[in-house]
Amino acid sequence: MNIPATKIELEIASPAAVAAPVVALTPKRPPRTEAYARMARETAVRVIPPLVVIALLTLVWELVCRRAGSALPPPSKVFKDTKELILDPFFDHGGIDKGLFWHLSASLQRVALGYSLSAIAGIALGVLVGQSVWAMRGLDPLFQVLRTIPPLAWLPLSLAAFRDGQPSAIFVIFITSIWPIIINTAVGIRNIPQDYRNVAAVVQLNPLEFFAKIMIPAAAPYIFTGLRIGIGLSWLAIVAAEMLIGGVGIGFFIWDAWNSSHISEIILALFYVGIVGFVLDRVIAGLGKVVTRGTALN
Amino acid sequence: MTAYLKLDHIDKVFTRGAATTEVLKEINLTIEKGEYVSIIGHSGCGKSTLLNIIAGLTNATTGGVLLENREVNSPGPDRAVVFQNHSLLPWLTVYENVRLGVDKVFARTKSRAERDAWVLHNLNLVQMAHAKDKRPSEISGGMKQRVGIARALAMEPKVLLLDEPFGALDALTRAHLQDSVMALHQKLGNTILMITHDVDEAVLLSDRIVMMTNGPSARIGEVLEVPLVRPRKRLELATNTTYLKCRQRVLEFLYERHRFVEAA
Numbered sequence: 001m002n003i004p005a006t007k008i009e010l011e012i013a014s015p016a017a018v019a020a021p022v023v024a025l026t027p028k029r030p031p032r033t034e035a036y037a038r039m040a041r042e043t044a045v046r047v048i049p050p051l052v053v054i055a056l057l058t059l060v061w062e063l064v065c066r067r068a069g070s071a072l073p074p075p076s077k078v079f080k081d082t083k084e085l086i087l088d089p090f091f092d093h094g095g096i097d098k099g100l101f102w103h104l105s106a107s108l109q110r111v112a113l114g115y116s117l118s119a120i121a122g123i124a125l126g127v128l129v130g131q132s133v134w135a136m137r138g139l140d141p142l143f144q145v146l147r148t149i150p151p152l153a154w155l156p157l158s159l160a161a162f163r164d165g166q167p168s169a170i171f172v173i174f175i176t177s178i179w180p181i182i183i184n185t186a187v188g189i190r191n192i193p194q195d196y197r198n199v200a201a202v203v204q205l206n207p208l209e210f211f212a213k214i215m216i217p218a219a220a221p222y223i224f225t226g227l228r229i230g231i232g233l234s235w236l237a238i239v240a241a242e243m244l245i246g247g248v249g250i251g252f253f254i255w256d257a258w259n260s261s262h263i264s265e266i267i268l269a270l271f272y273v274g275i276v277g278f279v280l281d282r283v284i285a286g287l288g289k290v291v292t293r294g295t296a297l298n
Numbered sequence: 299m300t301a302y303l304k305l306d307h308i309d310k311v312f313t314r315g316a317a318t319t320e321v322l323k324e325i326n327l328t329i330e331k332g333e334y335v336s337i338i339g340h341s342g343c344g345k346s347t348l349l350n351i352i353a354g355l356t357n358a359t360t361g362g363v364l365l366e367n368r369e370v371n372s373p374g375p376d377r378a379v380v381f382q383n384h385s386l387l388p389w390l391t392v393y394e395n396v397r398l399g400v401d402k403v404f405a406r407t408k409s410r411a412e413r414d415a416w417v418l419h420n421l422n423l424v425q426m427a428h429a430k431d432k433r434p435s436e437i438s439g440g441m442k443q444r445v446g447i448a449r450a451l452a453m454e455p456k457v458l459l460l461d462e463p464f465g466a467l468d469a470l471t472r473a474h475l476q477d478s479v480m481a482l483h484q485k486l487g488n489t490i491l492m493i494t495h496d497v498d499e500a501v502l503l504s505d506r507i508v509m510m511t512n513g514p515s516a517r518i519g520e521v522l523e524v525p526l527v528r529p530r531k532r533l534e535l536a537t538n539t540t541y542l543k544c545r546q547r548v549l550e551f552l553y554e555r556h557r558f559v560e561a562a
Contacts, residue, residue: 203399
């Protein structure tokens with residue numbers, strides 16, 4: 001009667017003894033032309049729809065504005081009027097008679113300065129508010145009120161304080177873009193999982209190490225959300241501020257064109273403002289992706 | 299024999315507003331060096347709170363924890379914790395996660411090259427050296443827990459605290475990891491305190507099983523010695539009478555005498 005039992009054992013043992021044959025598959029690579037064709041198709045799917053929409057809108061604009069007595073120029077006229085500005089953005093005839101490149105770069109420099117300051121101060125204040133309950137209770141109501149003040153409302157005050165256009169413009173950028181950075185950073189810090197804090201406690205990180213190794217990486221996705229909103233707001237603010245302050249800058253270029261009734265130049269400048277704003281947003285988004293290594297959202 | 303880790307009259311009361319809840323009452327326990335002790339009980343009985351008190355992450359209301367006759371009341375690498383949900387930092391690689399603790403603990407005593415070798419040594423212990431450059435999101439749950447164990451081991455803790463370390467894993471992976479922890483305990487002789495709610499796991503791994511009564515005011519109901527010789531083999535134990543008796547004792551405690559009343 002023992003025999004069947006042994007037999008079962010043998011049967012159980014046997015599959016392990018015989019190694020399963022390994023089937024080697026040579027991966028079949030699709031031909032190169034096929035890969036290119038697929039890439040082209042994928043690009044076309046993304047690029048063609050916006051191009052079609054733009055073409056249609058331009059057509060409508062052309063048709064609406066072409067008739068005589070129209071207040072705004074049609075695209076064909078815009079192009080004709082601003083051809084020189086488009087083709088030569090680098091001329092410099094002194095004063096404010098410069099190519100668009102110089103106007104844009106002057107505006108971008110102001111944004112770079114004001115935005116950098118607000119990023120540094122915003123993250124620092126956000127960490128404070130996120131980390132300390134008392135700082136939050138004290139500062140948060142203040143922030144909630146101050147952040148609703150429109151950028152240009154700050155301008156007279158800052159002109160009074162700085163007595164100069166340049167620092168005033170930078171201050172307006174700073175004060176406009178700092179609020180979303182503070183608020184998002186604070187939320188990010190408050191949302192650091194208790195687990196990470198426990199790990200830091202067990203490893204006995206000191207506050208500085210905790211800040212650099214846990215707090216900033218853990219809050220990075222939130223911080224970058226704030227930074228992205230901030231860069232958009234600062235670009236909004238600069239154009240408005242420059243209109244009032246004057247000097248070289250894309251904002252004043254628009255104002256100057258309006259005063260000289262060069263409507264086509266205004267339209268061209270708006271294109272550039274939009275494209276630069278878009279690029280700025282993408283740069284910060286890309287930076288965020290690199291810094292958080294795409295893993296922060298786990 | 300002198301106690302290595304001693305829990306001395308630990309009470310824990312949580313106070314929220316006017317309401318107070320007594321979670322733990324009169325917890326006394328001594329653990330010897332090299333011992334593997336499990337704490338088992340129904341959910342909500344305060345086992346995790348107890349582990350947090352030992353780890354120093356929470357403070358006891360009264361009473362205290364003595365490790366080698368010194369009171370501990372703040373967290374530290376001498377009581378490294380393996381957390382239930384691995385708690386690896388997602389922005390660091392497997393290697394960097396382990397290195398974080400090693401760099402702090404051995405900042406003065408080991409050179410840079412030695413620390414690097416030590417990290418790799420510990421990853422090898424849990425068979426994770428092959429994935430050292432991966433990020434936690436790129437490895438499986440069982441692998442994450444292995445890295446969590448390596449991180450804790452690499453700090454050379456006096457007591458290794460395991461907080462339901464296998465709770466979130468599927469049964470097969472769990473068994474595999476239990477074997478790994480058993481082998482590590484055999485090899486390194488760590489003192490281990492494990493929180494679990496799995497009876498088989500407790501009997502298989504432990505020298506002693508501490509059974510907790512239901513909260514509030516949970517206390518130690520019974521302590522069971524598991525007199526099984528090591529190394530233990532999962533398959534051989536399945537029919538071992540001592541194993542089955544121990545298992546029976548724990549089951550009786552949990553399901554007859556201290557049934558979880560709130561369980562639906």
